[in-house]
Amino acid sequence: MQHTLVITLSNLGDVIMTTPVIMALAARFPSAKLTVLVGPKARDLLNKSPQIHQVMVYDKKTDWRGKWRLLGELRQVHYDCVVDLRHTPIPWLLRCNQRSPLFRRFRKTNQRDRHWEILEMMSLNSPRPPVFQFFDEADVYAGLEKLRAKGILDTSGWIVAAPGAASEKKRWPVESFQSVLGELSKRASRPIVLVGAPNERPIAEAVARELSGMAAVLCGETSINETAALLSSATLALANDSAVMHLGFELGISTVGIFGPTDHEKYGHTGPQFRIAREDAKRCSCNALRMPEHERSCFHGLQPEKVLKLCWELLEPALEN
Secondary structure, three states, X not given: OOEEEEEOOOOHHHHHOOHHHHHHHHHHOOOOEEEEEEOHHHHHHHOOXXXXXXXXXXXXXXXXXXXXXXXXXXXXXXXXXXXXXOOOOHHHHOOEEEEOOXXXXXXXXXXXXXXXXXXXXXXXXXXXXXXXXXXXXHHHHHHHHHHHHOOOOOOOOOXXXXXXXXXXXXXXXXHHXXXXXXXXXXXXXXXXXEOOOHHHHHHHHHXXXXXXXXXXXXXXXXXXXHHHHHHHOOXXXXXXXOHHHHHHHHOOOOEEEEOOOOXXXXXXXXXXXXXXXXXXXXHOOOOHHHOOHHHOOOOOXXXXXXXXXXXXXXXXXXXXX
16 A cells, blocks of 8 residues: 655645645545644644545654654655655655655745645645545534524525634734624524634623624634534635634635735635735835744724625625525
8 A cells, every 4th residue: 555644834824835745645546545744733633634644743842752752753755655745854854755855945835835835846736626525524523513503593604704813913803803703694694603612702792792692602612523523514704814714815715814914925825716805015114024933913093894895796696695
């Protein structure tokens, strides 16, 4: 049997952007046993895929003994192909027939596109790979049950919003989310479903307080797989630069991504169902462009009216169908 190894990343959003590579390799080598090495935060994200035969965890924070044990386990297999999206020395410590290059000259800026470029460097890119399976029927059922418990009986068509983000600096103000979601709910007569990690629940609850019972808060109540299932049946997703934003794009859902401190060219997406909500940092007095990326926190005056307009561009045609 052939064996393929993919070394992916750690953070949820970053891993989501590598799923097209995983699916391209699964399509190119359908009889191969596919192993994916991933950070601990994103292990559950990959577990539902029938294309992946084994998910192994690489924790970069573990001591050298743990890393040595992992390497020893990997070395027990002779891989036909090793694709490293993380840029580690691991491929060069394994037995394999083909490995991703150590020295890489990227032509593109976008991180998702760069993952794809690695396949091109190896002549392994596959046109239009199928969408990654982020959830199964059990996740669909669990998500719907949690919505029913909140009083939402619809089985599709809701608006999903993620007002949180892993970094506090990437969170657009609560008041701005309230303004946009309140108007969208009135215009579209659709329920709002607020999702995110457990530590983002206070943010979601603050948003929901001003929506007069129009919103269900599921932050911390759904797994990432259940969140993906809910997203797959949404009419619109509105999110900061976060895992939910990337999920919406990969699932083909109409999505508006809010950008301020992070680079929309690196982490945003393009396509008929995706909109980037941003203002020009060069016109802002915050001097963010002179600061290290991890210190930036300004949204450069991005107003709810602009975000609402982008949301409505995507939502209005869906309501007419």
